[in-house]
Amino acid sequence: MATKTNPGRFFEDYRLGEVIVHAVPRTVGAGERALYHALYPARHAVYSSDEFARAAGLAASPLDDLLAFHVVFGKTVPDVSLNAVANLGYAEGRWLRPVWPGDTLRSQSTVIGLKETSSGATGVVWVRTVGLNQRDEAVLEYVRWVMVRKRRREVVVPVTVPDLAASVAAADLLVPAGLDFTRYDFALAGERHRWGDYAVGEVIDHVDGVTVEEAEHMLATRAWQNTSKVHFDVSQREDGRRLIYGGHVISLARALSFNGLANAQMIVALNAGAHANPCFAGDTVRAWSEVLDRAETSAPGVGALRLRLVATKGAAGTLQGADGKYLPEVLLDLDYWALLPM
Template sequence: MAKTNAGRFFEDYKLGDILVHAVPRTVAEGERALYHALYPARHALYSSDEFARDCGLEGSPLDDLAAFHVVFGKTVPDVSLNAVANLGYAEGRWLKPVFPGDTLRSVSEVIGLKQNSNGKSGVVWVKTRGFNQMGEVVMEYVRWVMVRKKDQDLPAPETVIPDLKQVIPAEDLVVPEGLDFSNYDFDQAGEPHRWGDYEVGEKIDHVDGVTIEEAEHMMATRLWQNTAKVHFDATFRPNGQRLIYGGHIISMARTLSFNGLANAQMIVGLNGGAHANPCFSGDTVKAWTEVLDKADTPAPGVGAIRLRLVATKGGEPFDLKGEDGKYKPEVLLDLDYWALIPQ
């Protein structure tokens, strides 16, 4: 009997499968320090316990995307170890803040299957939930991946494509208990811009750029315990270049967006996302944002803002797709999310 895990192939997934992912992870203050070393992360709520307490929280939580990466990383050995590509995200919600000392674990359910016409691969949809040590769901999301088929002679499964919401309604967003921006300190946060200063349709060039380094991306991938072969093994791809982990690009773009969106403090919803083109070491990542929507929340002084965050490796800002409707080759990431911002 084989002792090692070669990962699941497309034919190994069945609709309704529950995947209990291994290795719970306790996150500590070091997680925050390393996250802020890897990215230019400066949002005040995640940098200062005092700032967070002034906003009604017990202290500074772990960055929302750091919590996402921990939950996501657990799923890789069971979902995307043999993936060709991670295709998209939907229906993501952050339900409770994650604080240093919390222990996170992940469970996924297979909710969709579709074999590709070439018979060599297929798409698997999973809904993943991240739990803390008290059994509370701290976040949930759907993603779909293209996975290789090991035995191409096996018949295709029945096609089931889940019906997913394109946008999470604002009323379904969860505002952390106690969050209150009534006495928000704009000077400490770094910018004066509040909810009312942003207009739907407005586009913001975040100006700054960061060149991706091989060592940093490898450190990030190990930190999140992401075992996908395309990120580690230079022999796994024909050109010998390791793909930069998509989560690394998400975090880099989000932290670059501080310049212009310093007060978009908490991510609470992930409506959709696409890793449009591959990124490699040496590429310089820049970012721009389009304001898609705004909404009130029941929390004092707290508004919600829906943002389209685009990461690029060149080209002009605000240039997303060509006349053929396909992403421009310099576009790396197209992410649609909800954030909480002071009114």
């Protein structure tokens, strides 16, 4: 019987240096913003109010940075992680320009690394993904690596592990054109804390929690057109459970971080990230942040904080055990740069 369906790629199907153009372009609009804010308790002012954004030097309120990430990421799933066992990490991520309602986004990825795992049943694939708008302008770029099933154990793939930067240098952060926080309204933003109020090493407990529901995470994953089987099909895992999309956890944690980081308005870089343990429906996600670094920018009134954002089912401030491994209650460890008023 002839087949026209896509079974997804297996580890041995990737070739170093291959450029993969992902289907299908997606025009995003105000509906995506409303859905995103309905799914997560997201309320950073630049992404909520045209008037607040205009007072900060932008033409209007752009779409949330992580909404843009989810759309760009979702395009890649059928070609990169449809047969993935796990999404392992991120590096060298930068938001290059805002995404506006009406923009059409598409994605393409370059294979930059391949390494078979010791089991021989899977391999790790590294890709550098770029999100482009309708003018072929890059809006977002990042590296991620995934563990993908092999179709045939006997196939040997040459090993290449990419050399990735530990973090995005502060000098390489791109501040959106026109952004100006000199007239920043702290009352409307929701908190009074400025860039200078945060100290390197400070840990912030974001206090609140959200219990993950099966329907919500599947709605979110469908909205971003992420087709990874483990998020929908209970037969894909031995335990018969749907795995919560890692981006859903990222957005929950980022939204929860508003309480204590309400003025961390825009994410501009993704230094590193790990989905430390699986998340399932019924888990209650909490978040805490650690200030890792501070930097000034050339934009008026705008500073940058490097933050570690941790999503957990446990207590704030706890991350790893004595063995250096993530504690079982830790779900996400994300290292990013955000822009704040000085």
